[in-house]
Amino acid sequence: MASAIPMRAVGPQADAATARTAELHKVEEGMNPPLLIKRRDLHRAPPTPAGLPPGTGARLLGLLRAQLGSLALSVLSIALLLGFWYLGTEYRWDFYIRFTNVPSPGEVFTELMGLVGSTQFQTNIGTSVGRILSGFCIATALGVVLGLLCGRYAVLKGLLFPALEVLRPIPAIAWVPISIMLWPSTETSIIFITFIGAFFPILLNTLHGVASVDPVLIRAARCLGAGELALLVRVILPGALPHIFTGLAVGMGVAWVSLIAAEMISGQFGVGYFTWEAYSLIEYPHIVIGMLVIGVLGLLCSGGIRLLARLAMPWQRAGHKENG
Amino acid sequence: MMASDGKGPARGHIDLRDIRVSFMQNGAALDAVSGVTLDVEPGEFVSVVGPSGCGKSTLLNIVAGFLKPSAGKAMVDGKPIDGPGSERGVVFQQYSLFPWLKVRENVEFGLRMQGMGRAERESKARTLLGLAGLLSFENHYPDQLSGGMKQRVGIVRALATGPQVLLMDEPFGALDAQTRVVMQEILTNMWQQLRLSVLFITHDIEESIFLSDKVYVMTARPGRIKAEIPIPLPRPRTPEMTASPTFMALHRQLKALIREESLAAMGGELRDGGLGQDWHLGSQDDVRAVL
Structure with missing residues (x-):
């Protein structure tokens, strides 16, 4: 049975965290561009049908547009969550909610790679x-x-x-x-x-x-x-x-x-x-x-x-x- | 009146004697059906018509075995009715197909209950569906069918187990007028081939004349038999017959009989506090609003 009272991290732990955030920055840079391109593609996706009769085709396109729209929103939603997490840990936010000891996305990712x-x-x-x-x-x-x-x-x-x-x-x-x-x-x-x-x-x-x-x-x-x-x-x-x-x-x-x-x-x-x-x-x-x-x-x-x-x-x- | 070609089966005789059904309402016993005696000869097509709430369906529920009469004897082929059974097929107004079974599996249900093997029941179901013009829909689910098709499946399913008696409770009541006429023709043709006894409940006078050998007219509640009208139209029945003088005369006669009862039923409702109750509820709401 776990009964140990957990301690807050101090000193060296925090230093290590800063080092890891720097790493994360690289990782994020590496990840972001393809994500952005993808999103731009999504916005561009519904092509205007040339020479297609209106009716079923247009309806299908409408459906596709709606689907892509919701997909784009999903991607945005996840990106916002990750972004919030990243910013909080990057700048060590500390107003009432404290991000001081929260591991950054990059740290988590590296640790995960080691654990898998x-x-x-x-x-x-x-x-x-x-x-x-x-x-x-x-x-x-x-x-x-x-x-x-x-x-x-x-x-x-x-x-x-x-x-x-x-x-x-x-x-x-x-x-x-x-x-x-x-x-x-x-x-x-x-x-x-x-x-x-x-x-x-x-x-x-x-x-x-x-x-x-x-x-x-x-x-x-x-x-x-x-x-x-x-x-x-x-x-x-x-x-x-x-x-x-x-x-x-x-x-x-x-x-x-x-x-x-x-x-x-x-x-x-x-x-x-x-x-x-x-x-x-x-x-x-x-x-x-x-x-x-x-x-x-x-x-x-x-x-x-x-x-x-x-x-x-x-x-x-x-x-x-x-x-x- | 018996079918004229003498091919009628020897079994399938429905015999209701002095049936009374009462239930408790506000502490008092109320008769839904009283003193009903009714006879369906083997191979006969018999309809029961009457104003709504007269207990037509109650009679069918007794023959089906869903309901025990409070008094009187209910027998099929001389045996007292004791619960539902597959020798009495039932077709319900609300289709009642199993939504999770495909059309053919619905038809096979009763055969499966009889313990028939897969191959045999499959071929039997397919034959019957073919007769009803539904073979190409055998792998559809009921929700994919129109109302008329669903009810055809319902009839085929009830017939699959080879019952001696078919009980139909306003089977076309939920269909639109055009579909209903087509279904009546399909039903009379199927009956012509199968010659089993049918007890058919309806409020549609034309439908009852077109299909039946004999029509019972019931009174308003408590339901009694008001008249037994034989239908002397020749068989097989065709849609043209509905314009014949005999048909018209029967139609007038039945309409007059039922009109009396409908008026009586409505009068009874007015008297027995149909309006009075509404008024009472209204005043209660008023009290609540004031509070």
Whole structure:
């Protein structure tokens, strides 16, 4: 358990930082020109169509222009963030918010290059991903199955929900101490906390999804000879799927929050542990690297869920036709 | 009236005897349907018409097995109805296709429930879709179809399991007038080939005459059978028949019967506090506004 009181960097640390900012300046110069050209290209991109009939072509161009516009804005948005960070660290801003000890983008980048190959860094990432996947998969299996059953059988819901309603408002982080007591190893207790984070959004959204299934579809299925199991698997589950995926997306977010908190408090390995350890050991660039890694992993996970949703619900992509 | 060529199946006899359905409203038992006796012979096409809220759909829900009557006997082929089953196909007004299944998979649903193998149910579904002119849409999702096509899929799906009885609850009610006429022709042609018993609920008088061998007219709530009108038009039915004197006479007769009931229903609403309740709500809002 990390209990060391972190110290503020002084003297030599600050000098090193100035040296690194100089490096960063070079890096930024090296990076900026292509970025600028790209942006200029984007502005120029929608070419005027010569000899093209108005109508579909013009509409397509309009669409393209809108897409490029939003892309340009995205690039600008990221550039502004990096620019703000860079300026803050370059000039060591110190009005209420203090950039004095914040590592510059350049420092972070150089440190990152050094870290990428290290097995320890990879182990940290692998451990976190493993924990997320275990906790999240258990939460999905349990949340969806319980959600379907509770949505279908009022008695089961009546039996389980009062207890779950009491537990639900407790944030996953608050489970950390009891979880360490409950489970035989740190590993299982961290997975349990991740599970707790993901479980409730998945359960509640599944329940909501079951309630949203059009009752006429259930009647139709019963008329076609569907038994209870077929009804659950072939009608209620697919009918609830859009809401289930909402639950999975939300659950994945909460799972990450819970995992990082658990790793920071009780962890060994993992990106949360890595980030907190960097703070304790005054390796400030590593803090930012940890944050970035967490951000990227979170993004990948939610992207994975969106992809899964598209694959699992092809009918949602199918075009709609007007009545007639 | 039975189909004239004698090909009608021996099964598919719907028999409702003295049906009463009541429900509780504000602590008092209210009859939705009262003393209804209705008969659909094997292979017969029977419609039930009546003013809205008269309990037409309640009757269908009883035959479908969604609803147990408070009193009376509901039987199909001499057996009391106990829950829904695939020997009674149902076509709903709201299409009720599974949006996550493609057209062919929707049709295959009932066959799958019967445990039929993949190849067999695929070929059966394709045959049926071909008959309904929908084969080229077999891989579309329901949301990609027009209302008329969706309802054709709904009918094909209900027929796929080979039911003896087809129950249709205002199946064309959500369609525009032109599509509805086309659907009626398609339905009468399909029925001509399949000869199964049909219980058809509608509020469209013309539709009921065009399709049916027999039309039941229901009274305003509580719904009772007001009249049983045989439709002596020859089969197969064609759109031209709607201009024939027989058709016109039937139309006038049915319209007059239903008009009486619609007026009674509206009068009843006025009496039973349709307006009074609105007024009451209005005054409550006023009180709230003052507070």
